[in-house]
Amino acid sequence: MTASSSVEPRAGAPASTIISVRDLRKRYGQLTAVDGVSFDVAEGEVFGILGPNGAGKTTTLEMIEGMRPIDEGSARIDGIDVRRDPREVKRRIGIQLQSSAFFDELTLVELLHLFGQLYGRDVDPQALLGLIELTDKAKSQVRTLSGGQKQRFSIASALVNDPRVLFLDEPTTGLDPQARRHMWGVIRRIRGEGRTVVLTTHYMEEAEELCDRVAIMDGGRIIALDTPQALVDALIGRGFRKERVERLANLEDVFIDMTGHDLREDD
């Protein structure tokens, strides 16, 4: 199946295309990591890229962000050609990398000010920390944060330049169920501010929760691209039925019911 270039209008606002990717390719020697990927993302959309490890999700993301050279094809963000002007693109986007490492000896407030300077902006650290609910850790050094807190902080650091598009590479990998749900709340809030979000994930449930549309990648290609509901409907339309009787709850529902939605101290 070829990638769809049609964009679904979102209710209320007329959707305009903010990301446009055409025939993107990346080769490492014999291996073609990304093999002709094309898609569009509408402004305000949450767009998910799904796929098994090695499918080319991160490479695709990094080429669009200007973090990795594009071998072939093109990517435009907000009208800017990434190949031609990666720095202008970086000015307009926020990036959360898969490994959320920072300068360990600096405090959260110091880091947010520093990142602001890298964009030539003065930032309001308290507002950013409020968004990710880390206000009480403002004066702590990064090395004292837990994995989930680091992941949330890396989202705050990606927002210092008030970006129109936010890229999140596996934002919830390695988090416990509470921290994951908390992260979903953060992402919805960011979407609520009118920003476009592109994320990769291994969790289908997360994609269903958050994404307006998803692209499924395998072997460097997009093999499906649509809304989660449309993809499910299409599968059922092909005659697919789950063998098990549908349960009204699953183990995660039990876990959350018994341990609550609240984040834990050490998270």
Add this chain to the structure above:
Amino acid sequence: MRLGVLWALFIASAKMFVRNRAAVFFSLFLPLIIMLIFGVLNFEGSTSIELGIVDEAQNDASAALVERLGDYDYLVISEGERDAELAALEDGDRGYVIAIPADWAPPAPGSESGLVAYASNADPAQAQVGQGLLQQAVGQALFAPAGGGTDEGSGFAAPLQFESVESRDLGYIDFLVPGIVGMTIMQLGLFGVAFGFVQLKRTGALRRLFATPTSPAYFLSAQVLSRLIIGIVQVAILFGVGIWFGLQMFGDYLSLLVIVLIGSAIFLAVGFAIAGWAKNEDQAAPVANLVSLPMMFLSGVFFPRDAMPDFLASITQFMPLTYVNEALRAVVNEGAGLLSLGPQLLGMGVWVVITFVLAVVMFRWE
């Protein structure tokens, strides 16, 4: 050039260094502790007399005299040209110099010895003891018949008329502090950069900077600047402690600063070459040690290189830290200005070029 960015990164880089206890310990406290230990141990206690001999006669009699003086264990003898030996006397490297004039012949007992003797005026108390011992040794050596036997009494009670030479009284602390300063800027460049930077590379903290529109060159510049400033502060602390221990500064601080900066440039470049090549700290550590350990012991940090076997001395004289230490000592101990440090500055300049090229070739951001 956005100065605000550079400043923000510089401050961040300095904070990171100061808050990193291991880095502070190894680059600041370790040299200080080494200095305190060596300063307290004080290696000056030896009773030997450093005697320079200028043999201008170059005949059998003068050779015999020199040979007989060589039998005295408490005389540490160096031979050389008059100018060189007198300069060494002024610098405090010799306690005494005896010159054997070109027309010298062995004197008859009781007559004038014909030798010209110079004594350092640096330490009068010690000079008196040394002069007594030297009179005795030379008296016996002059009297001794060819073939040995020096103990039959002296025909020359006081053969030497000492001429006092204005010279500097240099203690071990005067030798040690410039060496420790050299070692410190080496350690700071090698370890301060190699470890911190490799760690940022391994964890991905460096990549996070690439996600911003600011060029990574700003980060590199800020790192170099912060290390230079920290280096200068460290040198100031070491000097302060050194002066408290009795260090004498004969040179000017501007020359010292220039040498410290050039030396830092060399070792920062080596540090970035290692940090750029290594993928993690485990790769960086052995290489950094491989570079630093030989220099720490062979570039004259703790002990004079004169004591080395000739073949070793001739190789190690080309080490970057050797040039740095020599230049530092020339400024601190002899009051040399930059203009008189041609050979050392040339040596350092060549190393700056070599290490800079090395850093550019080896450096990788990821």
